[in-house]
Amino acid sequence: SKSNGCSSVLNLGNMNPQVRAVEYAVRGPIVARASEIEKELQQGVQKPFTEVIRANIGDSHAMGQQPITFLRQVVALCTYPELFEYSHFPADAKRRAQCILMDCGGKSLGSYSVSQGLDCIRHDVARYIETRDGGVPVNPDNIYLTTGASDGITTIMKLLVSGEGTMRTGVMIPIPQYPLYSAVISELGAVQVNYYLNEENYWALDKDELRRSFNAARNYCNPKALCIINPGNPTGQVQSRKCIEDVIHFAYEEKLFLLADEVYQENIYSEGCEFHSFKKVLYEMGLEYSSTVELASFHSTSKGYMGECGYRGGYMEVINLDPEVKVQLEKLLSVRLCPPVSGQVAMDVVVNPPKPDEESHETFMKEKKIVLSNLAEKAKLTEEVLNTVPGMKCNPLQGAMYAFPRIFIPPNAIQEAKAMAPDMFYCMSLLEETGICVVPGSGFGQKEGTHHFRMTILLPVEKLKVLLQNVKDFHIKFLQKYA
Numbered sequence: 001s002k003s004n005g006c007s008s009v010l011n012l013g014n015m016n017p018q019v020r021a022v023e024y025a026v027r028g029p030i031v032a033r034a035s036e037i038e039k040e041l042q043q044g045v046q047k048p049f050t051e052v053i054r055a056n057i058g059d060s061h062a063m064g065q066q067p068i069t070f071l072r073q074v075v076a077l078c079t080y081p082e083l084f085e086y087s088h089f090p091a092d093a094k095r096r097a098q099c100i101l102m103d104c105g106g107k108s109l110g111s112y113s114v115s116q117g118l119d120c121i122r123h124d125v126a127r128y129i130e131t132r133d134g135g136v137p138v139n140p141d142n143i144y145l146t147t148g149a150s151d152g153i154t155t156i157m158k159l160l161v162s163g164e165g166t167m168r169t170g171v172m173i174p175i176p177q178y179p180l181y182s183a184v185i186s187e188l189g190a191v192q193v194n195y196y197l198n199e200e201n202y203w204a205l206d207k208d209e210l211r212r213s214f215n216a217a218r219n220y221c222n223p224k225a226l227c228i229i230n231p232g233n234p235t236g237q238v239q240s241r242k243c244i245e246d247v248i249h250f251a252y253e254e255k256l257f258l259l260a261d262e263v264y265q266e267n268i269y270s271e272g273c274e275f276h277s278f279k280k281v282l283y284e285m286g287l288e289y290s291s292t293v294e295l296a297s298f299h300s301t302s303k304g305y306m307g308e309c310g311y312r313g314g315y316m317e318v319i320n321l322d323p324e325v326k327v328q329l330e331k332l333l334s335v336r337l338c339p340p341v342s343g344q345v346a347m348d349v350v351v352n353p354p355k356p357d358e359e360s361h362e363t364f365m366k367e368k369k370i371v372l373s374n375l376a377e378k379a380k381l382t383e384e385v386l387n388t389v390p391g392m393k394c395n396p397l398q399g400a401m402y403a404f405p406r407i408f409i410p411p412n413a414i415q416e417a418k419a420m421a422p423d424m425f426y427c428m429s430l431l432e433e434t435g436i437c438v439v440p441g442s443g444f445g446q447k448e449g450t451h452h453f454r455m456t457i458l459l460p461v462e463k464l465k466v467l468l469q470n471v472k473d474f475h476i477k478f479l480q481k482y483a
Contacts, residue, residue, distance in 0.1 A: 021186040023179065023443070030427055031056055034437040049435035053467055055455040056437045058233075058401050060307025063458035068306055068367050070360045071349040074100075075311075078109045078345050092358040100345055109341050115334040117145025117315070118341070121348040125315050128351035133280035138317065144329075145315050145347060147339040149263050149298040152316035154184050155332060156296045159325060160225050160257060161190045170221035172213060174205065175445035176404065176452070178233045178261070182445070191221035196447060199406065202395050203237035207246040214254060226256045231264040231275070231399030234444050234454035236379075238273040238398040244281045252293050260297040263314075266304035269376040270398040279317065294320045301346045303401065305371040313343030313350075375401060378457040378464055385468040389475050402454050404441065407475070409451045413482035423451040429478065434470045 012020070034052050041047060054062070061067065070093060077083050077097035084094055103120045105111030116122065122145065126138040146152035161169045170191040173181045185192045195213035197203040205228070217223045228247060230239040239247075251258045260278035268275050279297055283290045301313035321329065353368075354360040379397035386394035391408035409422045417425035423440035430453075431437055441452025459467060 018187050018189050022183045023186070028439070028443060030424070030431060030437060030439065033428065034431060037431065037435065047435065048433060052431075052435045052437055053459070053463075054437045055459065055467065056439050058303060058456055058458065059309050060303075060401075060458050061309070063456070064460050065307050065371060065458065066367070067308070068349075068364065068371075070354055070364045071306060071308065071346055073360075074349050075342055075345050078104075079342065081107075090358075090360045092354050092360050096348065096352065097345075100348060104341065109345070111341075113145075113338045113341050113344065115330065115336075115338055117143070117339060117344050118348075121145060121344050121351075122315075124348050124352040125317075129277075129279065129317060133277055133283070136280050136283045142317050142319055142321075143315055144318065144333065145313075145339050145344050146298075147314065147336075147343065148302055148309075148312045149261065149300040149314040149316070150180055151312075151336075151339065152296070152298050152314060153180060153259060153261065155329070156257075156259060156316070156318070157184050157188055157190070157225070158332060159329060161188045163222055166220055167222045169225070170217045170223035172210070172217070172223055172226045172256070174227065174229060174232070175447075176234050176441065177227075177445055178229055179443055181227055191217070193217040193221065193223050194445065197232070197235060197237070199395065199447070199450070202398070203232055203235040203404075205239060205243050205247065207250055210247070210250050214250075223254075224257060225259060226251055227259045227261065228278070229261040230278075231267060233261075233264065233400050234402045234404040234439075234441075234452075235395070236397040236400045236402055236404065237395070238268055238270065238275065241274075241276045241281060244276055244278060245285060248278065248282055248285060248289060248293060252289055258293060258295045260295060262297055263300040263303045264400040265299065266372065267375060267401060268399045269379045270396055273398045275399070279319070282319075292320060294318075299350075301343065301350055304350070305368045306346070306350055307371075308346050311343040311346040312340050313345075313347035314339070315347055315351075374461070375457065378459075378461060379403075381461070381464065382455075382457050382468060385465075385472065389472045391479050392475060397457065401457055403457060404444075404452050404454050407451050407453065408479070410479060410482040413478070416482070423453060426451065426478065427453055430471070430474055434474050436467060436470060436474075 038052050073089055073093040074096050078100055083089055099120055101107045103118045122140045122143040125143045126140040129138045168191050170193040171185050172193040172195055175194045175196050195209050198206050214223055265275045296316050296318045298316045301311050302309040354364045382403045383394050383397050386392055386405045392405050394403055394405035414422045421442040423442050427438055427440045438453045438455040446452055
C-alpha cells in the first residue's frame with residue numbers, strides 16, 4: 001500500500017478480471033524460475049549444471065539456427081538504402097527491396113503502411129497462395145498483413161465474440177492447444193469449448209469428437225468458431241486430407257467460422273505426410289462449400305525454415321467474410337495503424353523467394369534445405385530417444401518443431417506436488433536438477449489423468465543428444481525416487 005494509507009487506484013481486486021484470468025504457459029512460472037536460476041549461476045551459485053537450456057519456446061535463432069541470407073539482405077537494403085551502392089548485395093535482392101521501397105511513404109521503411117499492409121507485398125502473398133494451392137484463385141483484397149500470426153488470430157476472435165449467458169460466443173479449440181487460444185478466449189470473455197485430439201491415433205482429429213464437443217457446448221454457449229492447428233502445436237501431427245474435408249463439412253453443416261493456423265506448413269518431416277491447406281481443400285470440395293464456408297488462414301515468418309520470430313511478420317487470408325463485417329475488420333485494423341513494416345518485408349521474402357533463374361536461388365535453396373533436413377533428423381532422433389525411456393511415450397513428430405511425450409508420474413510424486421499440477425511439479429524438478437526448461441502439458445490442456453511436457457527440437461544435434469540423455473537420466477531417477 002502507498003505511504004498515505006490509500007490503496008492503489010488500480011489493484012488486483014479491481015483490475016480487469018478477464019486479463020487476470022489470462023494464462024500463457026509458454027512464458028509462465030517455469031520460465032520465470034529459469035530466469036532466476038540463470039541469475040544465480042551468474043552470481044556463482046553452485047548447481048548440478050552450468051547453463052539453463054531453454055527448450056520451452058519455438059525460437060529458432062535463439063537456439064543457434066542461422067538466418068537465411070537472402071531474407072536478411074532484402075531487409076537490410078530496405079532499412080539502409082545506402083547499401084544499394086555495394087556490389088556484394090545481389091541484384092535480385094536489390095530488385096525486391098527497390099519494389100518494396102517504391103510502395104513506402106517517402107520511400108522509407110520508417111513510414112506507416114496502410115493498415116492492411118503494403119500493397120505490393122499483399123499481391124506477392126496472393127501469388128504465393130495461388131501457386132502453393134495449384135492455381136486456386138486468390139483476391140489480394142482478402143489478404144491482411146499481421147504482426148506475427150498471433151495478431152491475426154486475436155483480431156478475428158475479437159470480431160467473433162458477442163452475446164450474453166448461454167448465447168455467449170463459444171470457440172472450439174483442440175486439446176492439447178497452443179495457449180494463445182485459451183489466453184485470447186479468456187481476455188475477450190468468450191467461452192472455451194474443448195475438443196480432444198486422439199493421442200492413441202497420432203493426435204488425429206476425430207469428427208465424432210467434434211460433434212460430441214459441439215453438442216455439449218450448445219447447453220451453455222453459442223459455439224460459433226472452430227480453430228485448427230495444422231501441423232499441430234504442441235502435438236506435431238499433420239492432418240490428413242480426409243480429416244480436413246471432415247472438418248470443413250462439419251463447419252458447413254453447423255455454420256461455424258473456421259480459423260486455420262498453418263504457421264508450420266513448411267515443417268513436414270514424416271514419410272507419407274503432406275501439408276494440405278484448408279483453402280485448397282475447401283475449393284476442391286466444390287462451390288457449395290467454397291462460396292459459403294467462412295475461413296481465416298494464418299501464416300508467419302516465425303517458424304518454417306526462416307525462424308524470424310523477432311520481426312513479427314505474418315499474414316491472414318480471410319474468405320467469404322460478410323462485406324459489412326469486412327468494413328468492421330478494416331476499421332479494427334486501422335486502430336493499430338499497421339504491422340511493423342520490417343516484418344512485412346520479411347514476410348515478402350518468404351512468399352517471394354529467389355526464382356530458379358535468379359542469382360541467389362542456389363544459396364537460398366541450400367540454406368532452406370539444411371534447416372529443414374536438420375529439423376527432420378532432430379524430429380526422428382527425439383522420438384526415438386524418448387521412446388526408449390521407461391514410463392514415457394512419444395508419438396511421431398510428423399511436423400512442427402516440438403515433442404509432446406506422455407509421461408508416467410508415480411502416485412507418490414502426485415501426492416508431493418500437492419496443489420501444483422503433477423506435470424508442473426515434474427518440469428520444475430527437471431529444471432532444478434538439470435537446467436532444462438520445458439513446458440508442462442497442463443499448460444496446453446490434456447485428457448484428465450494424463451501428463452505430458454512440450455519440448456522444442458531446435459537445439460543443434462549434438463546439444464540435443466545431450467539434452468535427451470539428461471531427460472532420460474532424470475526421468476529414471478524420478479521414477480525410482482517416487483516409486
